[in-house]
Amino acid sequence: MHNDPDTVNSPAHPAAGRLFVTLFAGMAESVGSRRLEIDWNGGTVADLRHVVGRERPGIGPLLERSAIVVAGRYATDDTAVACGADVAIIPPVSGG
């Protein structure tokens, strides 16, 4: 999963109306990329879950058990996600 071509060669910032979502571990492996680009014109974390789940139904079960990080902080479903926000999906952790 290192140096994914779609991550290395794509722009650092999404185009207007798009959002980059950073993926990790099994979720990144399922999608085949560490970064998912979705249509986005603003909304909440709950909206984001809906859009990601619709675009990538294969990760739905893991997404249901995952947390969302917005701007470096764990977010709740009513947290606002602006266009261009720094967003990551955190699947259940297993460090240690």
Add this chain to the structure above:
Amino acid sequence: MPTQQTAARSADEPGFGPRPGESGGEVCRLVRDPIDGAAVLAAVAAVAAPEAGGNVLFLGSTRGVTAGVTTLGLDYEAHEPLALAMLRDLAAEAVRRFGLCGCRIVHRLGRVAVGEASIAIAASSPHRREAFAATEWLLERIKTTVPIWKCEEGHDGVRSWVHPGDMRTGLGGGE
């Protein structure tokens, strides 16, 4: 226990001593090279002396066999900025909660071969009970809350990411 001389030398090693802007009491690192547990313990003991009377080191390492199933190795990855921030918060809370003199947390990323350490937690306190309790407390919270993941490679070469629990309704983490 390391001698005072050993402790002083190890505390200067890159990785386990405080960097500019860090408290000397709590130091957390994400590393890609093998963890030298003795150096981690020596670093925390050096900072904590002379108040410390109990210095505990926990090393978590890759098991080669789990319930009869062979593991060839583990690969770890993390949301590094968030993981490091959370480790620092946990270490600071452990110092407050258990009255520690010092605390070190080092988690390895990348490939960790069987027998090698993936995590080192060192706690130093005036008395042993608090150091043992803090180490256990920290490990449980790291395993269930900090965004670090392991991928197991089985004896047949099949790799599988480990995603136990539920980050929304409870916590992640497992054995």
